[in-house]
Amino acid sequence: MTEFRCGIGFDVHAFAPHRKLILGGIEIEYELGLAGHSDADVLIHAVIDALLGAAGLGDIGQHFPDTDERYLDISSLALLQETNEKIKADAWLISNIDLTVIAQEPKLVDYIPKIKTSLGETLSIDSSALNIKATTTEKLGFAGRKEGIAAMAVASLYKK
Numbered sequence: 001m002t003e004f005r006c007g008i009g010f011d012v013h014a015f016a017p018h019r020k021l022i023l024g025g026i027e028i029e030y031e032l033g034l035a036g037h038s039d040a041d042v043l044i045h046a047v048i049d050a051l052l053g054a055a056g057l058g059d060i061g062q063h064f065p066d067t068d069e070r071y072l073d074i075s076s077l078a079l080l081q082e083t084n085e086k087i088k089a090d091a092w093l094i095s096n097i098d099l100t101v102i103a104q105e106p107k108l109v110d111y112i113p114k115i116k117t118s119l120g121e122t123l124s125i126d127s128s129a130l131n132i133k134a135t136t137t138e139k140l141g142f143a144g145r146k147e148g149i150a151a152m153a154v155a156s157l158y159k160k
Contacts, residue, residue: 004095005160007054009046017042023101023108023149024115024132025077025122030106034149037066041076043101043132043151047119048076048083050097050155055087077122079119084123087157094125095156099135102143103152108134 019033022041034040034109057063062072063086065077071079087094095121101108108115112132120127137144 005056005092005157005159007050007052007053007155007157009049009053009060009153009155010059010073010099010150011042011045011049012148012150013040013042013045014142015146019112021106022076023036023111023120023151025075025080025115026111028106028108028111038064038071038074038079039076041066042149043099043115043153044080046120046151046153047097047155048080048100050153051083051094051157052085052110054155054157055090055092057086057090077118080119080122091159092157092160093124095158096129097123097153097155098131099154100152101132102137102152103134104136104139104144104146 013034013036015032016035020028021028021033022039023043052058116130117131118129142148
């Protein structure tokens with residue numbers, strides 16, 4: 001019998017000067033980056049929480065606390081790789097991941113194929129198992145005021 005589970009992830013980071021903007025492991029051309037202990041890849045952080053949630057393994061803060069100097073400026077791709085190893089160790093396999101980036105700026109449509117490739121390679125899944133959307137908040141709220149970026153992810157896992 002096959003067991004299925006679903007997890008939801010959400011993350012927000014404020015824009016910050018003098019930082020690179022990294023989303024899905026890809027550097028995005030923009031005048032601001034995101035503030036955070038790691039590289040502040042809001043998209044990957046949402047994916048990590050969705051995967052950990054679906055596997056019943058807690059959340060990103062439990063596994064990669066921002067008080068731990070080992071994670072200072074670390075690539076979130078490394079954290080995603082470690083998360084993937086944790087869920088695989090518990091016999092979970094990824095069925096699919098659906099992601100939404102919420103940002104007034106920058107426009108991300110041209111970066112989505114590269115992000116899909118980056119995430120697919122890191123998770124060792126076909127990029128067809130990933131769906132990435134980008135939306136604005138129609139100039140409402142913190143994202144609409146261009147103060148930061150939010151991301152949501154839903155991950156489906158299965159165990160045979």
